[in-house]
Amino acid sequence: MIPILGLALFSCQEDPELAAPVISGFMFGEGSTHGTDATAYRGSDLHLEAEIMADAMVSSIILTIHGHDLEVGDGEEEWDFSRTYTDSKYLVRNPSFHEHVDIPANAPTGEYHLTLEVIDEAGNRSEVEGHLEVLSPIAVSGFEMDEDVARGDDFHVEFMINAIHGIHQITVDVHAHGLTPGDGEVEWDFEQVYEEGYHGMSEVEFHEHIDVPATAPAGEYHVMFIIEDEEGNLHEFDSHIDVNAM
Template identity: 80%
Template sequence: MNKLKHALLIPILGLALFSCQDDEDVNFDAPVISEFQFGEGGTHATDGTAYRGSDLHLEAEILAEATVASITLTIHGHDLVVGEGEEEWDFSQTYTDEKYLVRNPTFHEHVDIPANAPAGEYHITLEVTDEAGNTSEVEGHLEVLSLVTISGLEMDETVARGNDFHVEFMINAVHGIHQVSVDIHAHGVTPGAGEVEWEFEEIYEEGYHGLTEAEFHEHIDVPANAPAGEYHITFSIEDEEGNIQEFESHIDVTA
């Protein structure tokens, strides 16, 4: 009989202890965020670079003792200069999708980067909050690049009318070059006797079309009867997906 009482007493004591534990507050450690990776979305890259006009892939592993309540992602630029045709870009979103409101979720999202966002360095913060009120965050830096970039411009500063001037620069286009356009027009120049107003528009494809990297190297003729003065030049590089990168320069035409 004593043995039976003892056997019955053990589960009763266990239930009592379990009940006491339920009544006490349980302390959960804050979530742990690891393997935070991000990069160009099309290839699920993890090198910390992406392209404007494309999407950004982000992924992280979250170890949470308590159920996750929310995940917040913020992206903002580091004192970036906003150029002509560009708009400042900041991103902030809180994710409360069902797939994340669990213990130990994997964060996986794609964020669109506007085509007119300034290129440069951006700061990324991923913050995780659990149902116990614990919060953890991890930070990183993203380099936003242009799908089309131009570098190493070399061009004559002056040209005598009746001669040609030289221009060259390097083009890198992730999706390949479609065409290069050159537009030249005068800045308030009035033609004199025997002179004819000069404007130049030309599209260059041969030797450039389809290449992801090319050196633009051309010589442009200036008519002998073009008015002397300052001329404005716009170079436009369009890639195979319609993304356009422009830059401007000037040249003085002399008599």
């Protein structure tokens, strides 16, 4: 019995400690295409995947996402994400991690930091990190518009639109800043929806001329642009123009 007990004790002492989990192939990107290029769009979802090798059973997987000191613009709200996954499909030795995370439509655009942490039943921990670029599904560049216009004439507007989901429509709204019409003048407000030549396009130049009535009161006008894509996402921005008397 003594030799047998001695051999058993020696075997226990020689058992190696369980190694920490190994995380490989951590990839993430646009959810609708199962992208892996580390970019995604607000108002859409983020696809994530990784392979995990573990000597002991996995007890939890923790995913965190937070922004890098991003500026929060009008209509935006700071977005941080944290979730602990304990689904039965992950509580095994070598699970494949595959999840989709919704990105709020009002999340600030910019760079986000991701951490994926795996904890096993022996208390071992491993983590991997990455960086994600959150983009707007609608982007505007090269904006140009006349600074002033004579009433009875027209002013021109142009800018490039990139809409990953395609453009549904573009609305232009022009209204005055509390102007009181004088003799022979008529209050002027303008609103028009543009679809022809833009609907369904993912990249296009908006180029239009807007007529100003000869009876419009002179003064400053607010010009609002609203771009809506095929999934209902909105991109709004504004400018101002001075209407001068003839």
